[in-house]
Amino acid sequence: MAATGFLLRSHLQDLLDALVAVGYRCVGPQVRDGAVCYDTLREAADLPWGWRDAQNPGTYRLRQTGGAYAFAWANGPQGLKPLLFAPRELLQTSIRAPDGGLRFAAPVASVGAMAVVGVRACDLAALRLLDQHFIGGFVPDPHYAARRADLFLIAVHCSHPAATCFCVSTGDGPRAEQGFDLALGETEAGFVVFAGSAAGAGLAERLPLRPAQAAEEAFVDAALADAVKAQTRSLPSRDLRAGLFGNLRHPRWEAVASRCLSCGNCTAVCPTCFCHGEGEEVAADGASSARYRQWDSCFTQEHSAIHGMVIRADTRQRYRQWLTHKLGSWHGQYGRSGCVGCGRCITWCPVGIDITEEAAAVCAGTP
Amino acid sequence: MDTRLRVAVHKFSSCDGCQLAFLNSGADLLRLMPRVEFVHFAEAGFIAPDAPVDVAFVEGSISTPQDVERIERVRANSRYLVAIGACATAGGLQALRNDADAAAWMAAVYPRPAEIGALPVSSAIASHVPVDEEVWGCPVNEWQLLHVLQARIFGVRPAIENDKVCLECKRRQAVCVLVAQGAPCMGPVTHTGCGALCPRVRRACYACYGPAENPNAQALAARFAQLGLAPAAIARRFLSINNAAPVFHEAGIVWRERHDDHA
Numbered sequence: 001m002a003a004t005g006f007l008l009r010s011h012l013q014d015l016l017d018a019l020v021a022v023g024y025r026c027v028g029p030q031v032r033d034g035a036v037c038y039d040t041l042r043e044a045a046d047l048p049w050g051w052r053d054a055q056n057p058g059t060y061r062l063r064q065t066g067g068a069y070a071f072a073w074a075n076g077p078q079g080l081k082p083l084l085f086a087p088r089e090l091l092q093t094s095i096r097a098p099d100g101g102l103r104f105a106a107p108v109a110s111v112g113a114m115a116v117v118g119v120r121a122c123d124l125a126a127l128r129l130l131d132q133h134f135i136g137g138f139v140p141d142p143h144y145a146a147r148r149a150d151l152f153l154i155a156v157h158c159s160h161p162a163a164t165c166f167c168v169s170t171g172d173g174p175r176a177e178q179g180f181d182l183a184l185g186e187t188e189a190g191f192v193v194f195a196g197s198a199a200g201a202g203l204a205e206r207l208p209l210r211p212a213q214a215a216e217e218a219f220v221d222a223a224l225a226d227a228v229k230a231q232t233r234s235l236p237s238r239d240l241r242a243g244l245f246g247n248l249r250h251p252r253w254e255a256v257a258s259r260c261l262s263c264g265n266c267t268a269v270c271p272t273c274f275c276h277g278e279g280e281e282v283a284a285d286g287a288s289s290a291r292y293r294q295w296d297s298c299f300t301q302e303h304s305a306i307h308g309m310v311i312r313a314d315t316r317q318r319y320r321q322w323l324t325h326k327l328g329s330w331h332g333q334y335g336r337s338g339c340v341g342c343g344r345c346i347t348w349c350p351v352g353i354d355i356t357e358e359a360a361a362v363c364a365g366t367p
Numbered sequence: 368m369d370t371r372l373r374v375a376v377h378k379f380s381s382c383d384g385c386q387l388a389f390l391n392s393g394a395d396l397l398r399l400m401p402r403v404e405f406v407h408f409a410e411a412g413f414i415a416p417d418a419p420v421d422v423a424f425v426e427g428s429i430s431t432p433q434d435v436e437r438i439e440r441v442r443a444n445s446r447y448l449v450a451i452g453a454c455a456t457a458g459g460l461q462a463l464r465n466d467a468d469a470a471a472w473m474a475a476v477y478p479r480p481a482e483i484g485a486l487p488v489s490s491a492i493a494s495h496v497p498v499d500e501e502v503w504g505c506p507v508n509e510w511q512l513l514h515v516l517q518a519r520i521f522g523v524r525p526a527i528e529n530d531k532v533c534l535e536c537k538r539r540q541a542v543c544v545l546v547a548q549g550a551p552c553m554g555p556v557t558h559t560g561c562g563a564l565c566p567r568v569r570r571a572c573y574a575c576y577g578p579a580e581n582p583n584a585q586a587l588a589a590r591f592a593q594l595g596l597a598p599a600a601i602a603r604r605f606l607s608i609n610n611a612a613p614v615f616h617e618a619g620i621v622w623r624e625r626h627d628d629h630a
Contacts, residue, residue, distance in 0.1 A: 033542040033569055058590070060547045077542060087538035261583045263555035264530070268537030279526065284398040284513060286521070295538050300530050301580045315581060350533075350545045350555050351590045 001177075001194050003217055004201065005209025008190040012044040012070070015154070018206040019115045024152055027083065028117035029076065034062060036076035038083065041117060048073060055162035055343070058352030071118060071186050074162035077348055079123040079271030080116065084130060084147045088294040091143075091278065095288045108142045113150035119180065120158045121173035122165075122342040126271030127153075128179060132334050133274050152199060155180035159223035161230050164343030166356055169234035172340040174227040185220030192220050233346075233356045235327075235339060236363075243363030244328040248320065252361045257316035259351050264297030266345035266353070267322065272338045277302055298322050319358075327359055372520055375407035375420040377441050379427025379434050380461060380489060384506040385452035386410050386426050392509035399513065402520050419444045422519050424512070428454040430461060430489045442496040449515055450492040453505035453608050457577055460505075462489040462611035466620070491611070500525060503577040504560050505608045511560060528559050531579040532572050536563040544571055551591045551604055556582035556614075577609040584618035598626035 007015065016026050028041030031048050041047070047070040054061045055074060062073075095103045134144035155176035158167075167173030176183045181200030185192040192212045195201040267273040277296035282289045296303050298321045304311035312318050330338035339355070346354050376386045389396060390411060407415045423445035429435055442448055453459050464472060465488040473480040492498050502511050511527060518525040532554035536543065544550040544566050553574035554566060560576040578584070584605065591601045605619030 034547040035542040037540070037542065058546060059549070060543075078540065082540055087540065259583075259586050261533075261555040261586055262531075262581050263533040265533050265537065265543065265555075268534060279528075282517060282521075284395040284517065285401075286517075295534065297530075297534060300534065302529065313581070315583065348543055348546050350543070350552075351586055 001183075001196075003185075003212035004182075004193045004195045004204045005207070006190060006212040006216055007184075007193050007207055007209055009068075011190070011208050012047075014207055015203075016041065016044055016117070018203055019152065021206070022203070024113045024115035024150075026115050026117060029071075031062060035060060036062070036073055038076075038078050038116070038118075044070075047071075047118075052160070053162060055164045055347045056352070057164065057346050057354050058349055060347050068188060069186055071156045071184070072160045074158065074160055074165055075120055075123065075342055075344065077269050077344060079269075079342065079344070080119065080127050081130065081271050081273075083114065083116065084127075084144055084151070085134065085274060085276075085295075086143065086147075088292060089143055090290055091293050092291040093288065094291075096286070106142075108146050111147050111150075113152070114147070115152035115154065117154045117156075119153050119155045119176070120342075121155065121176045122158075122167045122170075122340040123271050124153070124155060124176055124179040125167075125170075125172035125340040126342070129272045129334060129336075129338065129340070130274065152203075153180045153182075155183040155196070157183060157185045157220060157224055159186065159220075159227050161227050162343060162347065164233065164346040164354075165231055165341065166233040166235055166343060167341035168228050168231045169236070170337065170339055170341035175224050185217070185223070187216050187219050189216070192216050233343070233354070235337075235341065235356045235359060239328075239331045240337070240359060240363055241328040241331055243366035244324045244359075246366055247362050248324075250362050252358065253316045253320050256319050256353060256358050257314065260299075260315050260319050260353060261350060262299045262315040262318055263350065264299040265348050265350060266355075267297040267299060268295060269344040269348045270326075270338075271340060271342055271344070273297070273326075275303065298325070323355070323359060323362070326355075369404070371402055371404040372422060372516075373404050373406050373418075373420040374516070375416075375418065375423045375441070375445065376405070376410070377407070377416070377423060377425045377427075377437075378409065379425065379438065379455070379492075380430035381427030381452065381454040381459065383410060383426070385455075385504070386424065388507055388509045388512050389424075392513055395509070395513055399516060399520070403516065417444060420446070422447045422449065422516070424449050424451050424515075425455050425492050426451050428459045428461060428489045428491060429495050430486055431484055432486065433484070435486070435495060438492060438495050447499045447519060448492075448496070449500045449502060450498045451502045451504075451507050451512065453503065453575065453577060454489075455492045456501045456503050456612075457609045458489045458491050458611035460608055460610070463606065464489060465611060466606075489611070502527065503558055503609075505575040508560065529580045530559045531555055531582075532557045532559050532561070532563055532566070532576070535559045535561075536566045539563055539567060541567045542569075544569055545590075549594045551594065551596055551600070553587070553604060556584050556587050573607060574604075574615065575608055578612050578614045582614050584614050585621070588618050588622055598622045598629065602626060 158174035545552040550571035552571035554572040558576040602623035
């Protein structure tokens with residue numbers, strides 16, 4: 001992809017201002033409570049300038065290096081998922097009418113246009129999967145669709161993968177190849193800008209870009225090549241159905257269950273896990289009721305509870321459900337694995353269980 | 368005919384903080400009043416401890432010989448009995464004496480310990496009489512109590528979430544204090560209900576709401592050890608508010624014994 005131009009570091013604020021001028025609320029990475037998190041971004045100065053991360057199984061730490069870069073870190077706990085698939089939201093209300101009947105309403109919250117700055121390739125891949133799930137089927141989800149419709153994505157080529165990252169092996173990174181409006185490659189002086197859509201090209205015209213120099217583009221390419229080499233973990237991107245479903249009684253499931261807390265953190269930080277539960281909240285006087293949906297996880301009891309029984313009562317069954325679905329039956333459902341190699345489930349597992357190790361152990365010996 | 372649900376709120380060995388949730392629920396409590404009659408609720412001024420009721424909310428642990436007799440009467444007078452709070456569901460903080468030299472503690476605190484008529488152990492309501500519903504928490508919250516009351520009015524089973532605190536933490540997009548700080552957070556083994564109160568202010572969960580379903584306490588304790596917590600400190604994480612809940616008790620005792628072995 002040819003560069004559209006070069007944006008000097010001192011002009012990064014112009015990008016945010018241009019987005020606001022055409023009606024977007026900007027959301028971008030900022031340091032909060034010891035992690036890089038997405039929040040409303042008004043000032044380019046609030047980006048994580050100089051911050052670096054160290055991620056290992058079950059451990060995440062940030063440190064300020066005083067360096068010149070804004071994006072020299074690998075993803076924090078959030079992907080695009082919380083911004084599009086709300087952790088908890090109202091689906092429907094019912095009100096008891098004076099005539100004794102019930103009146104139903106299904107409001108869709110108006111969220112406005114949102115621009116997200118700093119999206120990595122793995123999360124763009126995850127977004128394609130979420131799109132397939134939420135709006136690609138027969139009945140599009142109106143809540144997801146409303147947020148997705150006016151989304152402007154500014155990707156960043158990922159130059160500093162964490163030790164837990166393995167997007168190279170899943171084919172999803174570190175270079176942002178598709179699905180963005182603009183992509184940035186960070187250098188010492190600023191950003192090589194790539195337009196990925198008509199909207200992105202239109203916005204680029206509003207920016208004080210100068211032509212990108214060959215050396216600047218080469219620097220971005222070299223950083224990406226280094227990012228590829230830096231990744232040590234890997235997951236076979238091939239269809240693992242045979243290996244997983246052919247080994248449902250593998251002793252490894254029992255071994256991982258002895259360490260697993262069944263807490264659901266892996267699924268909550270996973271940028272593609274979409275399971276949810278629904279519940280009814282009845283007003284104290286019984287005159288109205290609100291139906292909510294909220295994030296659920298295959299690691300909860302409720303997730304597999306049907307009338308009179310819980311199908312997956314123990315952790316062995318729950319972990320196996322997660323892995324066989326994510327890396328196995330996703331292929332049948334969505335045409336690819338549900339894993340984009342972001343490594344969040346490894347970092348944010350409180351006991352540091354490594355999906356790449358578990359999958360390799362279960363599938364070892366299966367061609 | 369008065370069709371209101373007759374309700375009693377009883378207190379055993381406890382701090383009164385759980386029943387306070389009824390009064391703290393303010394306007395929502397008033398909205399329920401056309402359907403509810405509080406027959407006995409001392410904190411609110413209604414006194415009729417031996418009146419028969421549809422629903423009895425029982426706060427506190429069984430800690431004295433008098434408690435044992437009284438809970439039998441409460442059970443006999445109640446169609447549906449709800450144990451509320453850590454004391455009533457797990458014996459409470461005061462159950463720490465179950466594993467301690469209670470006589471020595473008593474002598475250290477009271478000038479005339481012989482006059483204290485305490486049982487050797489503090490125990491949960493369900494250890495003494497059948498309990499229809501348990502609501503965990505230290506203290507329980509307004510929503511839980513009103514939800515249980517409302518479920519009785521509508522004649523349905525209460526639907527109290529039993530996820531772990533972690534899931535609520537993530538729904539609220541709080542940063543994990545265990546992973547990002549190495550804090551000994553009890554969230555991964557603890558029943559949800561508090562709204563992830565402590566992690567949201569960067570504190571490790573204290574397990575106020577007791578063990579979650581399917582908890583792996585030993586794996587979490589082993590992780591605390593990897594994070595550098597000493598065995599005695601690990602034991603204290605589990606032997607706290609809900610120390611007598613079996614899964615916490617078992618994990619806590621294992622690590623306390625490891626401490627004793629090294630001491």
